Amino acid sequence: MDRKTKETMVFTAFRGCALLVVLALIVLVGYIASGGLEKLSLDFLTEFPRRANTEGGIYPAIVGTFYLMLIVLGVSVPIGIMSAVYLVEYEQRSVMGRVFKLAVYNLAGVPSIVYGLLGLGIFVVFLGFGASLLSAGLTLSIMVLPLMISAAREAIAAVPQSVCEASFAMGATKWQTIWHHVLPYALPGIFTGIILSISRAAGETAPLMLTGVAVSLRSLPDGVLDSFMALPYHIYFMATQSSNLQATRPIQYATALVLLLLVLGMNLVAIVLRKRYRDKYKW
Amino acid sequence: MNMTTAIHTEDLHVFFEKNHALKGVNMDIEKNGITSVIGPSGCGKSTFIRCINRMNDLIPGCSVKGKVMVDGQDVNSDDVDVVDVRRRIGMVFQKPNPFPKSIYENVAYAPRLHGVLEDKGGKMRRRRHTKQEMDRIVEHSLRRAALWEEVKDRLEKSGTSLSGGQQQRLCIARTLAIDPEIILFDEPCSALDPIATAKIEDLLVDLKKDYTVVIVTHSMQQAARISDRTAFFYLGDLIEMGETKQIFERPGEELTEQYITGRMG
Amino acid sequence: MTPRTTFNHELEELSKEITEMANASRTAFEKAVQMITDMDLSQRDEVRRLDRRIYELNEQIDKHCLDLIALHSPVAGDLRLISACLKMVEDLNRFGRYATDIAEIIDDFEGGKTFKRFESLRTMSSLVVGLVDDAVYSFLQRDAEKASHLHERDDAVDALYDSIFREVLTYMMEDPRKITVGIDLILVARYMERVADHACNIGEYAYYMVTGQRMDPSMRTGDVGQPPCGRIYEHPDPRTELDLK
Numbered sequence: 001m002d003r004k005t006k007e008t009m010v011f012t013a014f015r016g017c018a019l020l021v022v023l024a025l026i027v028l029v030g031y032i033a034s035g036g037l038e039k040l041s042l043d044f045l046t047e048f049p050r051r052a053n054t055e056g057g058i059y060p061a062i063v064g065t066f067y068l069m070l071i072v073l074g075v076s077v078p079i080g081i082m083s084a085v086y087l088v089e090y091e092q093r094s095v096m097g098r099v100f101k102l103a104v105y106n107l108a109g110v111p112s113i114v115y116g117l118l119g120l121g122i123f124v125v126f127l128g129f130g131a132s133l134l135s136a137g138l139t140l141s142i143m144v145l146p147l148m149i150s151a152a153r154e155a156i157a158a159v160p161q162s163v164c165e166a167s168f169a170m171g172a173t174k175w176q177t178i179w180h181h182v183l184p185y186a187l188p189g190i191f192t193g194i195i196l197s198i199s200r201a202a203g204e205t206a207p208l209m210l211t212g213v214a215v216s217l218r219s220l221p222d223g224v225l226d227s228f229m230a231l232p233y234h235i236y237f238m239a240t241q242s243s244n245l246q247a248t249r250p251i252q253y254a255t256a257l258v259l260l261l262l263v264l265g266m267n268l269v270a271i272v273l274r275k276r277y278r279d280k281y282k283w
Numbered sequence: 284m285n286m287t288t289a290i291h292t293e294d295l296h297v298f299f300e301k302n303h304a305l306k307g308v309n310m311d312i313e314k315n316g317i318t319s320v321i322g323p324s325g326c327g328k329s330t331f332i333r334c335i336n337r338m339n340d341l342i343p344g345c346s347v348k349g350k351v352m353v354d355g356q357d358v359n360s361d362d363v364d365v366v367d368v369r370r371r372i373g374m375v376f377q378k379p380n381p382f383p384k385s386i387y388e389n390v391a392y393a394p395r396l397h398g399v400l401e402d403k404g405g406k407m408r409r410r411r412h413t414k415q416e417m418d419r420i421v422e423h424s425l426r427r428a429a430l431w432e433e434v435k436d437r438l439e440k441s442g443t444s445l446s447g448g449q450q451q452r453l454c455i456a457r458t459l460a461i462d463p464e465i466i467l468f469d470e471p472c473s474a475l476d477p478i479a480t481a482k483i484e485d486l487l488v489d490l491k492k493d494y495t496v497v498i499v500t501h502s503m504q505q506a507a508r509i510s511d512r513t514a515f516f517y518l519g520d521l522i523e524m525g526e527t528k529q530i531f532e533r534p535g536e537e538l539t540e541q542y543i544t545g546r547m548g
Numbered sequence: 549m550t551p552r553t554t555f556n557h558e559l560e561e562l563s564k565e566i567t568e569m570a571n572a573s574r575t576a577f578e579k580a581v582q583m584i585t586d587m588d589l590s591q592r593d594e595v596r597r598l599d600r601r602i603y604e605l606n607e608q609i610d611k612h613c614l615d616l617i618a619l620h621s622p623v624a625g626d627l628r629l630i631s632a633c634l635k636m637v638e639d640l641n642r643f644g645r646y647a648t649d650i651a652e653i654i655d656d657f658e659g660g661k662t663f664k665r666f667e668s669l670r671t672m673s674s675l676v677v678g679l680v681d682d683a684v685y686s687f688l689q690r691d692a693e694k695a696s697h698l699h700e701r702d703d704a705v706d707a708l709y710d711s712i713f714r715e716v717l718t719y720m721m722e723d724p725r726k727i728t729v730g731i732d733l734i735l736v737a738r739y740m741e742r743v744a745d746h747a748c749n750i751g752e753y754a755y756y757m758v759t760g761q762r763m764d765p766s767m768r769t770g771d772v773g774q775p776p777c778g779r780i781y782e783h784p785d786p787r788t789e790l791d792l793k
Contacts, residue, residue: 162380166454168341170393170461171370180392181382281383504621531623533760543623545552 032260036253044254049216058255060217064133064228065202065262067221071137072144072201077194079141080148085178087149088156108146115143116210124211131212134224139207144197151196155189156182185281191274195267202263205232231259289314289465289495290335295349295359297330297339304330306519307349312512317487317496319510319527321503323547326516328499332467335497336372337365353465370397373458377470379450381442381457386434389442389453390421393461420460428456429486448479455486466490468498472505484509503543507531515539555620559629562612566633569605570684572598573643577680577743580647581673583654584736595651602644606637628760632753636687639746643680646739653732668715669737672708675701676740676747683747687754696763698751705744712737 001009047057087100119139129135159182167177183190213233221228238252239245290312297305305327312318320328333339337358339347351359358368370393381389394417398409412420421438425431430452434445442453451471458466468487472480487496488509500506506513507527514524515538523536534540541547576598579591613634616622622630679701686695713734720730752763 160380162376162378163382165338165341165376166380166382166457167392169336169338169369169374169376170396170457171366171368172393172396173366176396185383503623507623532627534624540624544626545555 029260032253032256034253036250036255036257039250039254040257045258048218058231058234058251058258060220061229061231061234061255062258062262063220064213064230065232065259067133067228068137068140068230069198069202069266071133071224072141072197073194075138075141076145076148076197077190080145080193080197081152081183081190083145083149084152084156085182087153089174089178089182104146104149107142108150110143111206112143112204113206113210115139116207118142119207119211129225131214131227132225133221133228136208136211136213136228136230137224139211140201140204143204143207144201147200148193148197151193152186152190155186155193158189159185184277187277187281188274191270191277195270195274198266198270199263202259202266203232205236208233209236231255231262235259287314288312289353290497291350291352292334293350293352295331295334295347295351297327297334297348298346299342300344304519305334308521310514310521310524312495312497314495315491315493316511317491317498317509318512318514319506320497320499320514320516321501321506321542322516322522323542324501325518327519328516329469331516332374332469332497332499334359335465335467336369336374338369338374340365370461371463372465372467373461373463374467374469375451375454375458375471378474379447379454381445381450381453383441383443385439386425386442386445386453387421387438390424390456390460391417393457394420397461424456424460425453427459427490428452429482429489430456446479448475448482451475451479451483452486455483463494465495465497468496470499470501473501480505503531515542517542552620555616555622555626558612558616558620559626562609562616562630562633565605565609565612566636567688569602569609569637569640570688572602572605573640573647574680574684576602576647577643578677580650580654581677581740583651584673585670589654592651595647599644599648602641606641609633609637625757628757632687632757635753636750639749642746643743646743650736650739653736666733668708668712669733672705672712672737672740675705675708676744679705679744679747683750683754686751687757690754690758692755692758695751695755695758698748699763702744702748705741709737709741 044057045062046059048059050056083100083104087097087104116139119135119142123129123135123138124131129138163181163185164177167181168174172180208230212227213230214227215229215237217227217229235252235255238248238255242248288311290310292308292310295305295308295310296303308327308331320331322328330339334347334351335353335358339345347359349359350357353368353372356363358372382392384392394412399412399416400407400409402408422431422435425434430449433449434440434453442450445453451474455466455471472483475483484505487498490496491511498506498510510527512525513527513530515522515530515534515536517538523530523534523539525535530539531543534543538547576595579595579598582588583591583595613630616630620626679698682694683698685691686698716730716733716737720727755761755763
């Protein structure tokens with residue numbers, strides 16, 4: 001066959017794959033939406049669950065997931081950025097740098113249930129935080145740290161050397177250059193890392209289970225050391241262990257929809273912020 | 284070395300890992316004039332000027348040996364404050380690299396970094412600039428870089444929104460803002476069109492009244508047009524240095540003649 | 549392959565042109581001199597032809613040099629070569645002109661035998677031919693050493709001219725009928741003396757082209773009373789009578 005035909009065939013295949021992905025997303029969202037949309041109401045979002053999760057709302061689960069994400073953000077973003085800066089700027093070629101890089105890559109491949117065990121052992125038991133937001137939050141943070149570091153590292157390494165050189169040539173120290181030039185310009189990439197991390201953390205169930213997420217609560221957690229509910233676990237529990245699987249099916253779908261929307265919402269905020277910084281620091 | 288020498292190098296060697304990039308360079312650069320450094324690619328001319336403001340420190344695996352005397356002080360010694368050296372010796376690079384900030388911020392960056400040095404009861408202290416002081420510095424630097432008229436109404440626009448030649452003049456203004464003694468130019472016009480190049484060359488000739496200018500260029504016509512003295516490097520050695528007129532009419536060394544007549548293959 | 553092939557090719561062409569012009573000028577002058585020494589009047593047309601060729605080449609080389617400067621930005625040795633060529637063509641052109649002038653005088657003159665017996669003139673002509681030869685060769689062979697010694701011989705030529713002038717003057721004062729011949733004789737000698745000067749100019753350009761230094765200007769005004777080489781310069785026995793037939 002001639003070149004033109006070949007090219008058309010290949011491009012059609014590519015387009016098909018892309019369409020497949022979009023289709024998958026539409027099917028997924030559609031399926032969940034169709035099952036749970038009816039249950040979605042303001043009451044559902046703001047009430048506590050009643051009657052062993054067969055009625056009422058999922059308010060505490062939403063709040064729990066939200067608090068968890070705050071902890072993850074608060075812990076993994078600073079640590080991730082600082083580690084990435086260290087990796088790129090200070091220890092490019094030393095042994096320490098290479099060991100560090102290796103550690104980060106390997107951590108990224110550890111299954112989430114193993115992280116759950118880790119969280120259980122260290123945070124719940126050893127440090128005595130118990131089954132709390134803190135334990136779960138910290139566990140999730142460690143889990144997404146490799147993602148955060150990788151994304152931040154890519155973003156920082158992508159800052160052109162010429163800008164750094166210009167900064168140095170005017171008598172800036174390394175830290176001043178990083179703070180004034182590298183980090184601001186790496187922000188879009190760092191936001192990408194944040195988006196990926198949150199999406200991952202918000203949806204993980206295994207670590208939550210092992211660090212003590214509650215099935216049902218009467219009140220919201222009033223401190224980090226308090227117990228909590230979370231959306232992913234709520235879905236799991238209701239889909240497998242609730243008293244009346246059939247009746248709660250709509251609740252399950254609705255909860256899944258809420259989780260999806262929550263994650264999408266947080267992503268949207270990050271995307272907007274990323275666009276703002278991209279425009280601000282146009283190359 | 285006499286009072287009119289701005290930079291004096293003694294037995295300057297540079298190694299990149301095993302590569303001996305500069306081999307024992309002894310050179311004097313005069314104050315308030317333009318000295319151009321010419322030579323084929325890879326001859327060490329960029330490496331040489333980067334020794335003057337310690338920019339070679341940024342390259343891993345690079346070691347610099349020998350003396351680089353600026354104003355009576357060996358810039359290459361271990362106990363010298365590199366940040367201070369780079370404040371006194373500015374550098375403009377080949378590809379214009381303004382910060383993606385506003386034009387004002389580009390010029391204000393360095394002065395803000397270093398503050399104002401003033402005598403407070405016998406002790407020299409640094410303090411922040413006031414708004415008026417900073418405005419004055421920005422305007423003065425942009426004027427000196429022949430850019431003020433073109434950008435005075437849009438100082439808040441991004442530095443990257445300017446044309447190539449304007450960006451390079453912005454980089455020059457940025458360097459002038461901290462009032463260095465010496466300004467190093469590493470092939471500043473190679474990414475620019477002829478008209479922008481001509482503007483910058485005029486600017487350089489104007490700048491040499493107040494600053495010592497060292498320019499690396501691969502255009503011999505440029506070196507011939509604007510420089511007072513020319514140094515020819517080849518494979519890491521300083522082959523010949525002298526008055527530009529003499530180098531381009533009657534070079535002393537055979538290698539120099541071959542290079543400038545374009546017969547170095 | 550050395551870079552700048554176009555430029556190098558153009559430089560070679562220029563070299564060929566200037567060589568041709570230099571040779572033509574030299575030949576033209578030598579043939580004019582032959583008309584004096586051998587009374588070979590047939591050379592006159594040849595001299596005229598050469599002069600025309602010299603003129604053409606003058607224009608051609610002028611234009612060629614300017615093109616090279618405008619387009620190729622020559623420096624150092626190349627620049628000195630082109631500068632020397634630009635100046636030299638004027639002097640070479642003069643050779644052609646003077647050769648034609650001499651040829652015309654001799655051709656028109658009836659009693660050609662007079663010249664044959666005028667030894668000083670023949671001596672002078674051989675001196676000048678030698679000078680022209682060496683000047684041209686010093687340029688073509690880039691011989692600064694040769695170029696630096698031309699001035700001494702020019703001084704000898706100048707001295708000869710002075711003595712010829714005085715000699716012919718005495719003849720003209722003796723016999724007014726000899727004035728026409730005498731003036732023509734002096735003119736021929738004058739032209740040859742000018743040719744010698746131009747040859748020295750060429751030597752100076754050659755010297756600058758090779759060394760980059762200008763020759764010492766004090767060498768231009770030599771001590772005319774002191775003939776440097778007794779061998780070349782022979783003071784002729786003054787003739788009491790010129791055969792005017």
